[in-house]
Amino acid sequence: MQELNIIAKSIEENLDVPRISSETNEPGFLGKVYIESYGCQMNFADSEVVTSILINKGYGTTSNIQDADTILLNTCAIRENAEQKIRHRLQTFKALKTKNPKVTIGILGCMAERLKTQLIEEEKLVDLVAGPDSYRDLPNLLDQIENGQKAINVFLSKEETYGDIEPVRLHTNGVSAFVSIMRGCDNMCSFCVVPFTRGRERSRDVASILNECEHLFEQGYREVNLLGQNVDSYRWIDPATKEIITFDKLIQLTAQINPDLRIRFSTSHPKDITNEVLHAMAAYPNICKNIHLPAQSGSNRILELMNRTYSREWYLDRISAIREILGPECGISHDIIAGFCTETDEDHRDTLDLLDSVVFDFGYMFTYSERPGTPAAKKLRDDVPDHIKSKRLQEIIDLQRKHSGIRNDQMIGKIQRVLVEGNSKKSDQHHFGKTDNNKVVVFKKGSETIGSYVDVKITSCTTGTLLGQLI
Numbered sequence: 001m002q003e004l005n006i007i008a009k010s011i012e013e014n015l016d017v018p019r020i021s022s023e024t025n026e027p028g029f030l031g032k033v034y035i036e037s038y039g040c041q042m043n044f045a046d047s048e049v050v051t052s053i054l055i056n057k058g059y060g061t062t063s064n065i066q067d068a069d070t071i072l073l074n075t076c077a078i079r080e081n082a083e084q085k086i087r088h089r090l091q092t093f094k095a096l097k098t099k100n101p102k103v104t105i106g107i108l109g110c111m112a113e114r115l116k117t118q119l120i121e122e123e124k125l126v127d128l129v130a131g132p133d134s135y136r137d138l139p140n141l142l143d144q145i146e147n148g149q150k151a152i153n154v155f156l157s158k159e160e161t162y163g164d165i166e167p168v169r170l171h172t173n174g175v176s177a178f179v180s181i182m183r184g185c186d187n188m189c190s191f192c193v194v195p196f197t198r199g200r201e202r203s204r205d206v207a208s209i210l211n212e213c214e215h216l217f218e219q220g221y222r223e224v225n226l227l228g229q230n231v232d233s234y235r236w237i238d239p240a241t242k243e244i245i246t247f248d249k250l251i252q253l254t255a256q257i258n259p260d261l262r263i264r265f266s267t268s269h270p271k272d273i274t275n276e277v278l279h280a281m282a283a284y285p286n287i288c289k290n291i292h293l294p295a296q297s298g299s300n301r302i303l304e305l306m307n308r309t310y311s312r313e314w315y316l317d318r319i320s321a322i323r324e325i326l327g328p329e330c331g332i333s334h335d336i337i338a339g340f341c342t343e344t345d346e347d348h349r350d351t352l353d354l355l356d357s358v359v360f361d362f363g364y365m366f367t368y369s370e371r372p373g374t375p376a377a378k379k380l381r382d383d384v385p386d387h388i389k390s391k392r393l394q395e396i397i398d399l400q401r402k403h404s405g406i407r408n409d410q411m412i413g414k415i416q417r418v419l420v421e422g423n424s425k426k427s428d429q430h431h432f433g434k435t436d437n438n439k440v441v442v443f444k445k446g447s448e449t450i451g452s453y454v455d456v457k458i459t460s461c462t463t464g465t466l467l468g469q470l471i
């Protein structure tokens with residue numbers, strides 16, 4: 001988790017930044033694995049599942065690439081530059097492979113799934129390609145390589161959720177953890193590669209989710225982040241009672257584990273987020289009042305071409321419902337794509353106007369990147385020139401920065417319950433933590449420990465961070 005919430009991040013500054021597993025000190029008799037993760041939180045959660053599978057089979061882990069027998073890159077395919085980053089990273093492994101020809105290089109995740117055998121053909125360094133649903137097969141695939149073959153498994157499953165696997169926490173501060181509640185996506189937004197790289201949507205069984213969260217609480221974690229591409233369509237039917245558990249029920253059950261366990265989730269889809277979910281959030285103080293609700297565009301014409309299945313009016317109605325049911329302080333963030341196929345200046349102005357109407361706390365903003373095989377790539381022309389895409393993106397980022405400043409200013413003078421997550425990066429005299437509505441707060445240390453809750457009075461802010469004092 002990042003300490004400072006840098007406002008107006010583009011994906012390049014945010015999700016595509018690799019994170020490296022920390023040392024887990026598992027000795028392992030089958031050699032040491034080094035894993036680097038790119039992309040969204042789901043990929044980071046998957047790397048924790050992969051690590052668990054490999055450790056159970058007798059592998060060890062290392063955070064030192066020079067020390068590794070197996071190097072795994074868990075990749076993202078969401079935009080072209082995410083894939084280019086991996087190609088460049090692979091080049092840097094040439095020297096390693098020359099020095100130690102026995103080192104295995106494997107590509108996991110969405111880029112592996114998208115490119116399949118093409119990746120092995122094009123990138124001679126790569127020994128192994130494994131898609132997101134094939135991680136249980138990794139030990140077998142690694143055995144094949146031991147026998148001198150290349151190994152590939154890119155089958156997508158309709159059932160796999162890895163529900164029974166206890167992840168080995170890699171991307172953690174010991175306070176907050178990712179918990180995957182579903183996989184895949186059935187939405188087919190026209191620009192998006194995810195339905196092709198992660199397959200059909202499926203929900204994980206409720207008991208395994210609750211067990212994992214309970215166990216995390218017992219281990220000292222105080223926040224769980226429930227992950228799915230479209231959490232609002234979570235649906236699990238209890239085989240014994242036939243009871244249907246929808247997302248609003250799931251968050252209530254998770255919140256009941258302990259009042260000191262904070263519940264966050266992402267991503268919500270505007271077409272699916274119901275008032276039941278909002279009422280469930282309102283009923284439990286430990287369900288954090290923060291919603292990530294990607295808009296993608298403010299123009300109805302573009303939303304239709306994107307196959308988002310909602311209109312600007314529908315989106316604004318959801319925002320009103322959020323503020324009515326959860327109050328004006330509820331954090332709301334968005335994703336926007338600038339320069340989608342056929343986008344005109346007027347469409348772009350509609351997007352800026354949507355931002356002005358909502359005044360979001362935060363946003364992830366991107367230029368459109370055509371992904372081969374997606375409905376948009378097949379049916380539409382990527383016809384907005386790059387310099388226009390970039391100009392529009394910059395205008396969106398600038399406006400969001402202004403809005404984040406306004407929203408943060410509104411917090412000044414308020415007392416906030418903050419979950420302490422660690423030392424401030426800039427000073428070991430300060431702690432940082434997050435408010436209920438997901439804002440990072442830095443404050444001078446008192447006697448509190450990491451993982452405890454404190455009340456902090458907000459005294460000032462930047463566009464990215466709140467500063468406060470313990471009370």
Ligand code: SAH
Pocket residue numbers: 078079191192193194228229230267268269294296335336337366367368369370371
């Ligand atoms: N499931 C989530 C988002 C998953 S991808 C949702 O439905 O909102 C994260 C974000 O990447 C998307 O919200 C979108 O803004 C962006 N994105 C996806 N495909 C893209 C593409 N081809 N070009 C640019 N941005 C893209």
Ligand code: SF4
Pocket residue numbers: 185186187188189192193194195229230269
């Ligand atoms: Fe992609 Fe749309 Fe699914 Fe999100 S909801 S993962 S943007 S297809």
Ligand code: F3S
Pocket residue numbers: 038039040041042043075076077078109110193194197198
């Ligand atoms: Fe990337 Fe796959 Fe996530 S494409 S954004 S890692 S689901």
